[in-house]
Amino acid sequence: MADVALDPYTSHGQDGLVDRHGTVMNDATIDVLIRQAVVQANAGCDIIAPSDMMDGRVEAIRAALDQAGHQSVQIMAYGAKYASAYYGPFRDAVGSGGLLKGDKKTYQMDPANSDEALREVALDIAEGADSVIIKPGMPYLDIISRVRQSFNIPIFAYQVSGEYAMLQAAARAGALDLDAAMLEALLAFRRAGADGIISYFAPRAARLLNGSSA
Ligand SMILES: NCc1[nH]cc(CCC(=O)O)c1CC(=O)O
Numbered sequence: 001m002a003d004v005a006l007d008p009y010t011s012h013g014q015d016g017l018v019d020r021h022g023t024v025m026n027d028a029t030i031d032v033l034i035r036q037a038v039v040q041a042n043a044g045c046d047i048i049a050p051s052d053m054m055d056g057r058v059e060a061i062r063a064a065l066d067q068a069g070h071q072s073v074q075i076m077a078y079g080a081k082y083a084s085a086y087y088g089p090f091r092d093a094v095g096s097g098g099l100l101k102g103d104k105k106t107y108q109m110d111p112a113n114s115d116e117a118l119r120e121v122a123l124d125i126a127e128g129a130d131s132v133i134i135k136p137g138m139p140y141l142d143i144i145s146r147v148r149q150s151f152n153i154p155i156f157a158y159q160v161s162g163e164y165a166m167l168q169a170a171a172r173a174g175a176l177d178l179d180a181a182m183l184e185a186l187l188a189f190r191r192a193g194a195d196g197i198i199s200y201f202a203p204r205a206a207r208l209l210n211g212s213s214a
């Protein structure tokens with residue numbers, strides 16, 4: 001499974017190509033994203049997860065994958081991805097954090113808006129998404145629940161880097177029991193209606209749930 005977006009590779013940290021005013025260009029970006037997706041599928045990726053949030057990219061990636069003979073490669077679309085402060089550690093890890101000028105609010109969603117999540121997910125499904133991601137996780141449990149009630153499609157909660165860092169930092173400061181707080185957070189995604197969870201805690205959670213020590 002691989003993430004499709006341009007931000008680890010751009011000099012400005014945006015998820016797409018920009019014009020000379022710095023505005024992200026939706027359709028020109030899609031032309032690059034479909035090539036990125038086909039390269040990933042050629043390399044053996046089974047599931048393509050576009051995190052860029054350009055409009056119309058799921059349909060274009062589906063067509064490009066099919067044309068390249070990758071009919072059985074799935075698309076897990078970031079259906080509802082919010083312009084969030086919780087992506088900080090990820091951006092530092094890919095090196096885009098220090099480069100990013102401005103924000104991603106022209107293509108990522110407004111945290112104040114929940115109806116738009118339903119419209120975005122509906123579009124992704126219509127364009128051929130096999131499953132959808134809601135992101136970030138814990139501050140957006142209501143979105144998982146609303147999408148669950150409206151659509152019959154596999155939903156993945158993405159517990160993002162800032163959520164992981166918060167729990168680790170709190171545990172290190174002696175404020176929380178890491179394993180208990182982690183398992184409670186993962187359970188909450190399930191309760192809200194997620195079929196699967198993407199989490200940096202996955203290896204630790206798996207060890208705990210299998211009865212071995214973390
Ligand atoms: N488009 C890139 C991308 N893919 C996943 C994340 C965030 C993941 C995380 O914080 O764990 C981001 C960062 C962003 O949109 O700025």
